Amino acid sequence: MIHDPARLAEVIDEIIDWTLEQRRSYIANLERAFGPAAAQQIRDALTERWNQ
Numbered sequence: 337m338i339h340d341p342a343r344l345a346e347v348i349d350e351i352i353d354w355t356l357e358q359r360r361s362y363i364a365n366l367e368r369a370f371g372p373a374a375a376q377q378i379r380d381a382l383t384e385r386w387n388q
Contacts, residue, residue: 337374348381 338344351359359382367375 337370337377344377344381347378348385351378352382352385 338347351362354362363375363378366378
């Protein structure tokens with residue numbers, strides 16, 4: 337998981353314009369490496385950003 341809100345925002349800024357397939361692959365790799373909570377954190381942050 338990313339504990340620094342500024343770093344999380346940087347990650348979201350970087351991946352938000354990726355294709356759906358690229359984002360899915362990134363999240364799947366993140367989940368394998370760091371577990372489901374890390375992947376969910378990215379999903380939630382992306383959803384929050386899109387809802388703004």
